[in-house]
Amino acid sequence: MQSVDLIIAPRWLLPIEPANTVLEHHAIAIKNGKIVAIQPAEIMRVNYTTKEYIELLNHVLMPGFVNTHTHAAMNLLRGLCDDIPLMDWLNNYIWPAEKKWLSEAFIHDGTQLAIAEMIKSGTTCFNDMYFFVPAAVKAAEEAGIRAALGITVFDVPTPCGDNAQDYLNRGLPLFEQYKNHPLIQLTMAPHAIYTSSDATLVEVRKAAERYNAYINMHVQETHDEIEQSIAKTGKRPLERLHALGLLSDKFIAIHMTQITPEEIELSAKTKISVVHCPESNMKLASGICPAQQFLNAGVNVALGTDGAASNNDLDMISEMRSAAFLSKLSEKNPTTVSAITALTMATLNGAKALGKDKIFGSLIEGKAADMIAIDLHHVNTAPAYHPTSALVYAANRHQVSDVWVAGKRLLDNHRLTTIDEIALLDNIERWERRISSN
Numbered sequence: 001m002q003s004v005d006l007i008i009a010p011r012w013l014l015p016i017e018p019a020n021t022v023l024e025h026h027a028i029a030i031k032n033g034k035i036v037a038i039q040p041a042e043i044m045r046v047n048y049t050t051k052e053y054i055e056l057l058n059h060v061l062m063p064g065f066v067n068t069h070t071h072a073a074m075n076l077l078r079g080l081c082d083d084i085p086l087m088d089w090l091n092n093y094i095w096p097a098e099k100k101w102l103s104e105a106f107i108h109d110g111t112q113l114a115i116a117e118m119i120k121s122g123t124t125c126f127n128d129m130y131f132f133v134p135a136a137v138k139a140a141e142e143a144g145i146r147a148a149l150g151i152t153v154f155d156v157p158t159p160c161g162d163n164a165q166d167y168l169n170r171g172l173p174l175f176e177q178y179k180n181h182p183l184i185q186l187t188m189a190p191h192a193i194y195t196s197s198d199a200t201l202v203e204v205r206k207a208a209e210r211y212n213a214y215i216n217m218h219v220q221e222t223h224d225e226i227e228q229s230i231a232k233t234g235k236r237p238l239e240r241l242h243a244l245g246l247l248s249d250k251f252i253a254i255h256m257t258q259i260t261p262e263e264i265e266l267s268a269k270t271k272i273s274v275v276h277c278p279e280s281n282m283k284l285a286s287g288i289c290p291a292q293q294f295l296n297a298g299v300n301v302a303l304g305t306d307g308a309a310s311n312n313d314l315d316m317i318s319e320m321r322s323a324a325f326l327s328k329l330s331e332k333n334p335t336t337v338s339a340i341t342a343l344t345m346a347t348l349n350g351a352k353a354l355g356k357d358k359i360f361g362s363l364i365e366g367k368a369a370d371m372i373a374i375d376l377h378h379v380n381t382a383p384a385y386h387p388t389s390a391l392v393y394a395a396n397r398h399q400v401s402d403v404w405v406a407g408k409r410l411l412d413n414h415r416l417t418t419i420d421e422i423a424l425l426d427n428i429e430r431w432e433r434r435i436s437s438n
C-alpha cells in the first residue's frame with residue numbers, strides 16, 4: 001500500500017483532460033502537493049493509505065479556475081464609476097483616482113481583497129496586470145494562491161514610473177528576484193497600443209526574449225483603439241504588433257473584439273493566445289470577441305474577468321456563462337461555446353496561455369493539486385443530470401466550498417484559511433471612507 005497526504009472522494013470528478021470526461025465515484029490521491037492517482041474510490045481505498053480522507057457526497061471536484069486577465073488591486077475602485085465608455089472611464093475617473101491613491105499599501109490591500117474574492121469563487125491562479133508588483137506578490141504569497149504578474153509599461157508617467165525606460169528599469173530586476181518562486185510567474189505587460197509607442201514595444205519584446213517571458217497586452221478592445229491606430233500608422237493594432245515582431249506563442253492578446261477573418265488567421269498562424277473578457281466588454285460596450293471562431297481556427301482562448309472596476313466582480317462562474325451566452329447570441333447559433341468549452345476556457349486554456357499547462361489547469365497525474373469543490377446540492381442546481389451543465393448554466397460562486405492550491409487548502413467548507421476575512425473587510429472599509437471623502 002502506498003501512503004499519500006490526502007484522498008478526496010467527490011460525487012463527480014471533472015478532470016477537463018481527457019476532454020469531455022465526467023467520472024463518478026472516483027477519488028483523487030495527493031502527495032507533496034501533486035496528483036499521484038485518480039481511480040475508482042473503491043480501488044483507491046485498497047491501494048492507498050492516507051493522512052486525510054475527505055468525502056464530498058454532493059460535489060464536483062475540478063481544476064481551479066485560471067482568471068487569465070485581471071487588475072487585482074482595482075478591487076478597491078469597484079463601483080467608483082459605472083455606465084460610461086472606456087476612454088471617458090479611464091481618462092476622467094480611473095487614471096485620476098490611480099494618480100491620487102496608488103501606493104504599495106493600496107496594491108497590497110486591494111490585491112488581498114481580490115484574492116479573497118477569487119479564492120471564495122474557485123480561482124486558483126490569476127494573471128494580473130497592474131503596479132507595484134512586489135506588493136501584489138506579497139498579498140499572493142500570504143494567501144498561498146498561484147499568480148502571474150505583469151511588469152506594466154506605459155509611455156506616460158504614473159505613480160510607478162516616469163516613462164517606458166523607467167518602468168523597465170524598475171520592473172526587470174524582479175525577473176531575477178522571483179525566478180525560482182514555486183507559485184509566482186512574471187510577465188511583460190505593455191498596457192495597450194494607445195499607451196505604448198512602437199519603440200517601447202520593441203524594447204518590451206527584447207526584454208521578454210531576454211527573460212523568456214510571456215507578454216500580455218490589451219489588444220483591439222474598442223473600435224476607437226482600432227481607428228486611432230489606423231490614423232496614426234495606417235495599421236490595425238494586431239497587424240502593427242505583428243510587424244513589430246511581438247506575436248508568438250508567448251503573446252497573450254486580451255479582449256480582441258471587432259476581429260476580421262484575416263486577424264483570426266494571423267492569430268492561428270502566430271500561435272498567440274486570446275483572453276476573452278465578456279462581462280467587461282459588455283459593460284463598457286467595447287465589442288465582442290468571436291471566441292468560437294478563434295477556437296475553430298485552433299487558437300487558444302482563455303477567460304478573464306478584467307478588473308473589478310469594469311465588471312464588477314471576479315466571478316469566473318458567471319464569466320463562463322456570459323461567454324457561452326454572448327457567443328450563442330452574437331453567432332446566432334446555440335451550439336457555440338458549449339458548457340464543456342466554457343469550462344475548458346476557464347481552466348486548461350488559461351494555463352496554456354501562461355505556458356503552464358504541464359503544471360496545472362487539469363486534474364491528471366503529475367500535475368499540481370490546484371482543485372476546487374463545488375456543492376451542487378442546492379435548489380438552483382437540482383437535479384444535476386449533467387454536472388457540466390449545472391456548473392456553467394445554473395451554479396453560482398457561493399456553491400464553491402473548498403479550494404486547494406498545490407495541495408494546500410485555502411478554502412475549507414466556505415471559510416478562508418489564509419486570510420482573516422473580518423479584518424480584511426474592516427481594512428477595506430477604511431479605504432472606502434478615505435477614497436470617498438476626496
Ligand SMILES: [Zn+2]
Nearest residue numbers: 071218306307
Ligand atoms: Zn484590462
